[in-house]
Amino acid sequence: MAKLTKEEVKHIAHLARLAITEEEAEKFSEQLGKITEYVETLNELDTTNVEPTSHVLPIVNVMREDAAKKGLELEKVLLNVKEHENGLIKVPPILEE
C-alpha cells in the first residue's frame, strides 16, 4: 500500500482543499510514499484487542450551566475579515458564471 501515486496525491489534495500543481504532485507522491512506507512499520506489532488511546487522561464531559452569555462584539469579529458589508462577511460568487 505504501507507494502513493500522483493521482492519489491529487485526490488527497482535493479532500484537503489544497490546489496542487503537477510538479508538486510528483514531489509529494515521492515524499509521502517514503513517509507512509516508514509508518507502516507499525504493522510489525500485533494490536488485536488493544484499546485505542485518543487522550491519555481519563477525560469526561465537562458540564456548565446552560445560561445565555454575551457573544463577541461585531466590531471585533469583523476586525480580521478581508471584505465585509453591513456586518456580513463577503465571499466570491459560489456559482460559476
Add this chain to the structure above:
Amino acid sequence: MTLLERSSKELQEGLHKGEFKIVDVINETYKRIEEVDGDVQAFLALNKEKALEEAKEKDQVPVNERGPLFGLPIGIKDNIVTEGLETTCASKILEGFIPIYDATVVKKIREAGMITIGKLNMDEFAMGSSTETSYYKKTKNPWDLERVPGGSSGGSAASVAAGEVPFALGTDTGGSIRQPAAFCGVVGMKPTYGRVSRFGAVAFASSLDQIGPITRNVYDNALLLEVIAGVDPNDSTSADVPVPNYASKLDGDIKGLRIAVPKEFLSEGIDESVRQSVLDALEVFKGLGATVEEVSLPHSKYALATYYILASSEASSNLARFDGIRYGFRAEGVKNLMDLYKQTRAQGFGDEVKRRIMLGTYSLSAGTYDAYYKKAQQVRTLIKQDYDKVFEDYDVIVGPTTPTAAFKIGENIDDPLTMYANDILTIPINLAGVPAISIPCGFDNGLPLGLQIIGKHFDEETVYRAAYAFEQATDYHKQSPRLGGK
C-alpha cells in the same frame, strides 16, 4: 553581568533595593534585542510602546504587593494569541492577523505582573524541528549562528539563550519545547497533558499540544509554570488537579530518588558525545544519593511513526479552519468558493504544513483509517503502558533530549524523515502525556547538550526537584553564548 542575565530572585532583589526600576529592565530588554536580534532573528513582532507604558505603571506598585515575577519581561511564541498584538504562527496564511482576545496563559502572566516583550519565531504552525519552516525568517542558534536553534519553539529558546528575555513561553507537541531548549542550552519544560490550559494556543495536534516555560534556570522555570498551570473552563481538557508551589520545594535534596534509564534511549543513532554526557549526568545523580537502574521501554522505536500519523491527522482537521473567509490571507482572482479555499490554502501554507495536512487526510480517509489512524492509536496505548509500567517502580526516567547537538541550517530541510528523527527521544513523552524537562548537561564542540528528565502524570514537582539538584551540582547553566563579543 547584564540585568537580563540575572535570575528572577536577583532581579527582584535589585528592584526591591531600588538599584534599578522595572522600566530599566524593560528598556534593557529592548536594547539587547536591538543589539543582537539582527544576528539571532528570534522576534517576529515587538510590543515596545505598550510594554514601556506598563513598566512605568508597575513601578508605582508598592514592593510588598508584588509577586516573584512581577514586572519581569517575557517573550511569547507566535502560536499563542495576544489581544491586539499580531499573531501569525509564522505562516503566510495568518499574516497581519490581530487576535481579539488573550490566551489563558497570557491572561495569567499578565495577572502575575509580567510584561509581554514580543512574539517569537517558530516553525510554521509548530511543524518542524529547526524553525526553518517559518515563512518570515530563520532564527539562528546563539551558540553558532550557522546552526539551527531547534524547533518548533526555536525563537523562544534562542531569545532566552541570547539574553534577550529571561522568560519565554513555548508549545510542545512532539518535543518543540525540549529539543530547542537542548540545542540552545536553556531549561524547557513540557508539562503533563492537561496541566496548562490550551485555550488560545493555535491548535496543531490537540491530544498532544502543551504550553510550557523556557528559562535560564530551573527555579525560574518552576515559578513560571506555577503561574500558567491550572484548570480553565475554556479548555475542557485542562485538568482539575491542584497546582503545587513547585519553586518552594526545590532544596537540592534527592537522596533515595529512583532513576530509570531506558536502554533504548542510549542505543544506536545516539551520538557518542550525547551518550557520554548522559552517563556523566547519571554519576552526578548517584553522587547526590539517587539510585540508577536500566529499564526497557520496548515500544520506543514505534513512537515516531505513531506520532506522525496521529499528529498529522489531528492537524489536518485543526487546520481546516484556515479557509480565507473570516481571517488571515485570502487568495485573489478566484472563480468560485471551492477555488477560493484551494488557492488560499495552497498559497498560504508552506510545504511542510501541506505535507502533514495531506498525510493526515490520507490517514483518516476511507480505506486507510483502520490501517493508519486506528492502528496508531492502538500503538499509542502500548507506548503509554510502557511508561506506566516503569513508573510503578521508579520516580523519574532520565535520558538525552536529542540524538545530536544542533545541526547546520539547511542540512536536513529537504529530507522530512531525517528531520523527523530528531524528535525520536521527545515524541514518546507526548504520546504518554507525561511531563518532561530538558536541562543543560554538557557541550559537544561548544554546542550545548540537553538532559531529559521525565516524570509521572502531574508530578512536575519531582521532575523539578531532580532537575534543580542536578543544576546546583553542575555549572553548565552558568555559561552563555558570546554574541558579537557581548
